[in-house]
Structures are given as C-alpha cells and as structure tokens.
Amino acid sequence: MIAVDGPAAAGKGTLARRLAERYGLRHLDTGLLYRAAALRLLRAGSDPAQAAAAAAAAAGVTDDDLADPALRDEDVGQAASVVAAHGAVREALLGLQRAFAARAPGAVLDGRDIGTVVCPDARVKLYLEASTEVRAARRLCELRSRGVESIDSRVLDEIMARDARDRRRSAAPLKPAADACSIDTSALDADEVFERAVAIVDSRLSSA
Numbered sequence: 621m622i623a624v625d626g627p628a629a630a631g632k633g634t635l636a637r638r639l640a641e642r643y644g645l646r647h648l649d650t651g652l653l654y655r656a657a658a659l660r661l662l663r664a665g666s667d668p669a670q671a672a673a674a675a676a677a678a679a680g681v682t683d684d685d686l687a688d689p690a691l692r693d694e695d696v697g698q699a700a701s702v703v704a705a706h707g708a709v710r711e712a713l714l715g716l717q718r719a720f721a722a723r724a725p726g727a728v729l730d731g732r733d734i735g736t737v738v739c740p741d742a743r744v745k746l747y748l749e750a751s752t753e754v755r756a757a758r759r760l761c762e763l764r765s766r767g768v769e770s771i772d773s774r775v776l777d778e779i780m781a782r783d784a785r786d787r788r789r790s791a792a793p794l795k796p797a798a799d800a801c802s803i804d805t806s807a808l809d810a811d812e813v814f815e816r817a818v819a820i821v822d823s824r825l826s827s828a
C-alpha cells in the first residue's frame with residue numbers, strides 16, 4: 621500500500637498512476653470521490669455547505685460516478701473542497717477507500733489524508749509539494765489540454781482558496797504524515813518525480 625498526498629496540482633495523480641503500473645498495484649484517485657459527491661449536489665441544485673445533504677450525496681457515490689468527465693471541472697473541485705470539510709462526508713467515504721486499499725494485490729491511493737487517516741499503516745507514504753505558482757501553471761496547462769480556456773490569475777486564486785480550505789478544516793486537514801517522505805516537485809518534471817519516488821519506495825521495501 622502506497623499513500624500519495626499533497627495539495628492541488630502537485631502531481632499526485634500522475635505519480636500515483638505510474639507507481640501503480642510499476643509495482644503492479646491498483647490505483648484510486650480519492651479526490652474523485654469528493655468530486656463525485658460535489659457533482660451530485662451541484663446537479664441537484666443543493667448547497668455543498670449543507671452537511672446533511674453533502675453526507676447523503678457522499679453515501680450515494682458509486683464506481684459508476686467516477687468516469688464522468690465533468691468531475692474534472694474547476695467549479696466541481698471547489699465544491700469538492702467544501703463538501704470534503706464535513707466530517708460526515710469523510711466518514712461516508714472512508715469504508716470504500718479502506719476496502720479498495722485492502723484488496724489484493726495492494727494499491728496506490730492519492731489524496732489529502734491517505735497517510736494520516738485513511739491508511740495510517742501504509743508501507744510507503746509520499747507527500748508532494750510545489751510552489752503555488754508552479755501548481756497554478758500546471759493546472760492551466762491541464763485545463764488548456766482539455767480545451768478549457770482560463771486566465772492565470774483565476775486559476776491561481778482558485779488553487780489558493782482550495783488549499784486554504786483543505787489545510788484549515790478540522791476534519792482530516794491536509795498535512796504530511798509524521799512518517800511521510802516529502803518531494804518538492806517545483807523544479808522537477810514528471811519523470812524526475814517518478815524516479816525519486818521509486819528510489820524511496822525501493823529503499824522502504826528493501827528495509828521492510
């Protein structure tokens with residue numbers, strides 16, 4: 621079990637996918653669960669800040685929800701971080717994440733609280749960081765590659781707002797686990813991040 625945590629657009633998804641491929645593990649992008657709960661609420665015209673409605677939406681999330689391309693929209697990401705601050709929502713999504721992690725042959729989960737709350741016993745915990753500007757530039761590229769036009773300052777503001785919400789919430793706030801290895805990806809490309817992560821995973825596996 622490998623945990624990959626970090627703030628928005630730090631490169632968690634790309635790294636987690638590649639690690640899963642390398643070590644023959646399954647991969648779960650746990651952000652999609654919060655996004656799916658948020659999308660259900662937005663489509664129903666409900667307020668993501670309402671805890672009871674948000675918990676009910678989270679309880680209804682199934683695998684089928686996770687393939688919707690609309691999940692990647694930036695307004696869904698913002699709503700997801702509002703939804704994710706409710707303890708009842710996190711509780712509703714915990715069983716699903718732990719069940720995924722427990723199934724053979726093992727898994728890579730990426731998110732915000734994998735090493736701290738979801739899988740505190742993970743064999744390897746990685747925490748990806750990058751400067752806010754670098755992360756905003758990456759998110760802009762990602763949006764453009766999907767044909768979505770946005771402006772730099774707006775993407776930067778959205779990332780900062782989401783980071784602040786994720787770090788300050790009382791339920792499972794975004795922070796590195798005490799035993800996580802941090803990688804600052806600001807000056808690294810995806811291959812370099814992958815190489816560093818593989819070196820960390822291999823050294824953990826050989827010492828276990």
Ligand code: CDP
Nearest residue numbers: 628629650651652654700701704731732733
């Ligand atoms: O892809 P990106 O890093 O932009 O976001 P994401 O991983 O899809 O997560 C969307 C939102 O879900 C985050 O801003 C968090 O508020 C929330 N989330 C969380 O609270 N815990 C997780 N394990 C994963 C995501």
